[in-house]
Amino acid sequence: MKKIKTIGCEEALKHLLTYLDRELGPVKRREVEHHIEICRTCFSRAEFEKLLKTQIREAGRETAGAEFENKIKTLLGRF
Amino acid sequence: MTNTFISDCRKRAVRPQTETFSENPSDAETAFSLFEELHQPFLFGWGNPEKEFLNKLLREDLMKAMDALPELFRIVVMLSDLEGFSYHEMAEILKVPVGTVRSRLARGRGLLQKALWRHAKEAGLIKESKKSSERLYEKDKNDRL
Numbered sequence: 001m002k003k004i005k006t007i008g009c010e011e012a013l014k015h016l017l018t019y020l021d022r023e024l025g026p027v028k029r030r031e032v033e034h035h036i037e038i039c040r041t042c043f044s045r046a047e048f049e050k051l052l053k054t055q056i057r058e059a060g061r062e063t064a065g066a067e068f069e070n071k072i073k074t075l076l077g078r079f
Numbered sequence: 080m081t082n083t084f085i086s087d088c089r090k091r092a093v094r095p096q097t098e099t100f101s102e103n104p105s106d107a108e109t110a111f112s113l114f115e116e117l118h119q120p121f122l123f124g125w126g127n128p129e130k131e132f133l134n135k136l137l138r139e140d141l142m143k144a145m146d147a148l149p150e151l152f153r154i155v156v157m158l159s160d161l162e163g164f165s166y167h168e169m170a171e172i173l174k175v176p177v178g179t180v181r182s183r184l185a186r187g188r189g190l191l192q193k194a195l196w197r198h199a200k201e202a203g204l205i206k207e208s209k210k211s212s213e214r215l216y217e218k219d220k221n222d223r224l
Contacts, residue, residue: 017184017185017188018181021159021165021166021184023165023166040120041118041120044114044118044127044129045112045114045118047130048113048114048118048129048130048133049114051130051133052113052133052192053160055133055136055141056141056145056156056160056161056191057160057161057163058138059138059141059142059145060142060145060157060160060161061161062138071157072154072157072158072162075150075153075154075157076154076172076173078150
């Protein structure tokens with residue numbers, strides 16, 4: 001198995017949101033995961049961003065379904 | 080249901096866009112991080128101000144901040160974080176390259192965090208920014224020297 005490259009905080013943070021969106025390629029994903037495992041601050045940052053993302057999703061779900069869908073459709077209609 | 084929604088979105092996404100906001104990812108809004116404002120590493124597990132902050136936020140606070148985002152950025156944050164679309168799907172819906180989706184998402188999230196921070200300060204959820212308290216400490220230290 002190929003050795004995982006050790007990356008620094010700056011590089012990890014650059015890719016963190018893409019990582020949380022599950023949009024990173026396998027190599028970069030492993031590098032970010034490895035960094036999060038060894039860096040306490042970046043681990044906390046990842047947990048925070050994850051929690052915020054969950055709260056946003058839950059807030060959206062609690063908003064009346066049809067009303068929310070209309071909101072998105074109206075927005076898309078303007079593009 | 081999802082397919083109907085996507086095709087409906089695609090039909091609506093044909094109008095050319097008028098962008099008034101810069102999409103430069105180096106903008107201060109993109110760089111803004113709530114975590115960096117709140118995190119206090121010296122607490123060593125004795126407290127977690129960033130999680131406490133999120134616990135204090137109400138659904139209304141989040142949706143209000145979301146509604147206040149410029150449309151260009153609001154739509155990608157909504158499609159990604161609320162609807163769970165992938166970057167590729169959003170690019171198809173909005174008829175823009177994946178790189179544009181990525182940069183708008185980064186900018187939108189930065190703006191959203193900045194709006195939440197501003198709201199929290201106005202609502203008294205936070206007394207003082209960590210950064211401003213650090214600045215005060217530095218000033219105090221310099222005054223004494």
